[in-house]
Amino acid sequence: MEQxxxxxxxxxxxxxxxxxxxxxxxxxxxxxxxxASFISQDDLKNRTLNFIDYCNQIMAKRLKxxxxxxxxxx
Numbered sequence: 589m590e591q592x593x594x595x596x597x598x599x600x601x602x603x604x605x606x607x608x609x610x611x612x613x614x615x616x617x618x619x620x621x622x623x624a625s626f627i628s629q630d631d632l633k634n635r636t637l638n639f640i641d642y643c644n645q646i647m648a649k650r651l652k653x654x655x656x657x658x659x660x661x662x
Contacts (some may be wrong), residue, residue, distance in 0.1 A: 615643075 620639045626632040 616636070616639065620635065624635075626635065
């Protein structure tokens, strides 16, 4: 887990994406970590990576970003 934290760049805590990260980690905790028992760090790592693969294949949905701005009249 420390290696994962080292990979994350510094960003301000008021960034909008932080909510997305918190939501993803809450899903990870609810679906994998809560009430789980791991025999080693490698077991934890493997199960976490398998969960990420599962999320990417089954749970991931394509987002359609829409941004419409009103052009300011001068």
